[in-house]
Amino acid sequence: MMVSYYSKLISTKLKMIIKMKFTYAFALVLFIQISFGQKNTPELKGIDNNIELLMERYRAVGAAVAIVKDDKVVYSKGFGYRDLQNQQPVTSNTIFPIGSTTKAFTGTLLGILESKGQVSLKDKPNLYIPQFQFYNEKMDNLITIDDLLSHRSGIGNQGTSEVFFPKKDKLEVVQRLKYLKPEAEIKNSFEYSNMGYTLAGTIVEQITNKSWDSVIKENLFEPLEMVDSYTTLQEMQESNNYAMPYGLYKGNIEKVKFEEFNSISPAGAIKSTVNDLSNWMLTWLNNGVFNEKQVIPQNYIREATRLQNINEDSYEKDAFLFGEGYGWRLRSAYGYYRVDHGGNTFGFSSSLVMFPFEKIGIVVLTNQDNSELPYMIIDNITRKLFKLDSYPIEYPVVVKDIFRPDMDEKGLNNDKLPTHDLNAFCGTYEAKGYGKIKVISEEDALFVILPTFKFKLEHLNYNSFFFKATDQFKEVFNPQFTIQFLNNIQGEVSQLKMYSQKEPVEFHKKT
Incomplete structure (x- = not known):
């Protein structure tokens, strides 16, 4: 559940991490499955090759792409693999977690x-x-x-x-x-x-008086015939066509774990396919009507895609329109009005873009963590559809490495030692609105125990440490935040500050 323009965000133990050196000369046998071909859309000539080349440069495992135009699906294809180890191809019905694209739902x-x-x-x-x-x-x-x-x-x-x-x-x-x-x-x-x-x-x-999950199904998935869309990992994994999550680390492709959304599911938990999301886009582009039925209120469509909040941006020619609707990002792009939202979740990056007045929608789903690939593919498609010049230079490759723990062990900083014996820092610390942190001593080192994680406390200076991830940490985000212990007026350790967001969170010692 991680912000730049396109969003981001941060548990069960994953049994293994698969390191795979992915030779595209061999593996761009990128199996291409075609569900809908190009339907009399000459502007899209060469798009398959463009997507393949971008995937090769990004070292992406798989992707699915769909385009709607003038009330119909004109393109829907899968590229590469949903499961690299077993060489299972992506199709236009392959299910991908879509992250924050959920917000519009x-x-x-x-x-x-x-x-x-x-x-x-x-x-x-x-x-x-x-x-x-x-x-x-x-x-x-x-x-x-x-x-x-x-x-x-x-x-x-x-x-x-x-x-x-x-x-x-x-x-x-x-x-x-x-x-x-x-x-x-x-x-x-x-x-x-x-x-x-x-x-x-x-x-x-x-x-x-119903769960968010059931209300989504009853009011959106079912009337929009989104037959392969779900809100839980369990449902997705009961299907026979879902994508596995991958990321890059030092040039190698690694399999990662799925993200658990817990309570924040309304912000990012939906899993869907490009075929299902085509129905979603068609409905938004048709004033909320799908199969001659008003599924989404027309008035809400108009309000949700109007500027409701201005988002600060650099001062440029498109800066007059850049902000938020309801679950959508709005801006002027290529001289047209664009509505979009991206989604990042462990092992997946996606983007969905609509041009309401041109009745065009594009969705790209990939199983690559923290990647700009969906946006590069969408830019390429948009330029073709609007008959614009090609991107003036080669598309940049922007993929952030997944986090992997550094196993090097360091002792105390002897030049700036803690003010107390390590045992004095041990105890339970609590902050309302968060929960409890337990600090313990093991083998002459401090460890911190949270509800779902255990970290070593590696010393920085004096009474400052940071969360040092161990080899048991399988998440893709970097958890290594600084914490600082503070003393009360009696000189006893009584508090710790956790520097994990804009203002540090204060935890007070209970025992």
Whole structure:
């Protein structure tokens, strides 16, 4: 659940990591499966070759691409492998986790409920969630549901609470917000917020008295005939055509673990196919109508794709329009109005783009972690469809390496030793809105135990350490945050600060 323009974010033990030296001279036997071919779209001539070349440069394992235009699917194909080890090809029906592209689905549920008179997007969250409070009275008085959908609330991601202290119960997690400081100006900022969408999904559950998952299925997956779309890993893994997650590390392709979304599922948990997402795009491009039925309210379509929040950007010719709708990013691109959202989750990168007035939609799903490949493919397709000049230089290769622990062991910094014996730092520390951290001593070293992780505390200087990942850590994100122990007026260790977000989180020693 990780921000640049295209978003990002951070548990079970994965049995093995597969290192594979991927020789594209051999493996760009990239099996290409064609579900829909090009349907009389001459502008797309050569697109298969372009995609293959980009995949080769990115050392990508697999991808699926679909294009809709003028109320029909004109292109839908799979490239490469959904399972590299077993050489299983990607098809246009291969299921990929789509990460934050999920957000538009959660917003749409609230739009549907609003059309039925069950909620207003101008309502405050505490109308629907029992005994709910934000961090302060200003937030309680000002924040409305539409602020959550446009990242305008100021809540921020609250990644420390979500990632290091996960819970499955959404209602329990959003009640933490009374203890969590806002990360930006209330109602007057852009601060990307998975927690905001968790709160939005919780409101859906409270109104309907059903799970977010079931409301998504009943109101969107079923009427849009998204037959291969799911909200849980278990459902996806019960199918026979889903992609495995991969990342790059020092030039090698490695298999990674799937991300567990727990309570933040409304922000990023959907798994889908390019064929199913074609139906989603066709509906948005047809004012919410699918198969002659109004599935998404037309008024919500228009509100969700209007500028609701301005996102700061560099001052350039397209800067007059760059911001957020409801679950969508909006901007001027190539001289056209574009609506889009990307999605990153462990081992997968995706992007979905629509040009509403040209009735064009493009979706690219890949099983490569933290990769700009989907955006390069979309740029190439867009230039072809709009008959624009090719990208003036060779497309850049932008793939961030997955995190892997450094196994080198270091002792104490003898020039700046801790102020106390190591045992004095041991104990249980707690912060409301987060949870408990236990610090223990093992074999003359300190370790920290969180609900789902155990890290060694590697010494930096004096009473500062950092979370040192061990070989048991299988996540793709870097967890090595600094912590600092503080003394009370008696000189006893009484507190630790965790520098894992904009402001350090303070944990107080209990035992």
